[in-house]
Amino acid sequence: MLTRADDLARMTVLDADGRAVELGTLWRDRPAVLVFIRHFG
Amino acid sequence: MVQLHREIDAIRATGAELYVIGNGGPSFIAGFREQTGWPGPIYTDPSLAVYRAAGLKRSVVRTLDPRALGSTIRAFARGARQGRTQGDTWQQGGVLVVAPTGDVLWHHASERSDDNATVPQIVAALATAHA
Numbered sequence: 001m002l003t004r005a006d007d008l009a010r011m012t013v014l015d016a017d018g019r020a021v022e023l024g025t026l027w028r029d030r031p032a033v034l035v036f037i038r039h040f041g
Numbered sequence: 042m043v044q045l046h047r048e049i050d051a052i053r054a055t056g057a058e059l060y061v062i063g064n065g066g067p068s069f070i071a072g073f074r075e076q077t078g079w080p081g082p083i084y085t086d087p088s089l090a091v092y093r094a095a096g097l098k099r100s101v102v103r104t105l106d107p108r109a110l111g112s113t114i115r116a117f118a119r120g121a122r123q124g125r126t127q128g129d130t131w132q133q134g135g136v137l138v139v140a141p142t143g144d145v146l147w148h149h150a151s152e153r154s155d156d157n158a159t160v161p162q163i164v165a166a167l168a169t170a171h172a
Contacts, residue, residue: 002096002148005139011091013062013084016070021084023091027139031057031146031170033163036092037064038134038151 048160049081055167057138062086097135098150138163140170 009024026032052059061083063069070083086092136158138147147166149158 002137002145005137005143005145008091008094008137008139009143011094013086013091014067015084016067018067024143026058026060027141027143029141031055031138031140031167033052033057033059033167034062034095034137034139035059035158036062036095036097036134036136 051160052163052167055164057167057170058082060084062091064089064092092134095135095137096148096150098152136163138166144170146170 005024005027009022009027011023012020013023015021026034049059059081061073061079061081063073063083063085064087065073065085066087067085069085073079073083135150136147137145137149140146146169147163149162151157
């Protein structure tokens with residue numbers, strides 16, 4: 001069971017322009033709900 | 042998943058933001074918005090590194106990993122194709138709720154394609170951030 005997001009915070013995802021965004025910035029100022037897509041289309 | 046899409050306001054009302062994380066290339070994002078009408082923030086993780094670190098079920102990652110395509114094609118050939126949800130063009134792999142402290146408030150890894158987190162579950166998890 002994942003209890004801390006410290007490792008995730010340093011990882012990056014890409015925006016629509018291909019720019020890397022640190023995951024930790026998503027929950028720095030307020031709680032974040034991350035919904036991971038399993039399948040699309 | 043469609044529920045979350047419609048009830049983004051219920052989640053934002055708690056003071057949280059809802060992010061969609063996909064796994065295609067960056068160009069996937071525009072197509073996703075067009076097809077689903079998703080108005081909120083969305084990012085993508087083509088390497089699946091974040092999916093793995095988020096503890097999503099091996100079966101989810103295997104489904105998505107291009108390197109597993111061979112076995113997927115074989116499964117299709119055997120008629121073992123996943124049931125598709127009518128009118129639903131996307132399915133959840135999992136949900137992670139994280140507080141500004143870095144604490145993971147809630148973690149849901151879908152076991153099956155119909156095993157999705159609900160909005161009340163997510164809102165309840167967010168309430169613990171202020172407890």
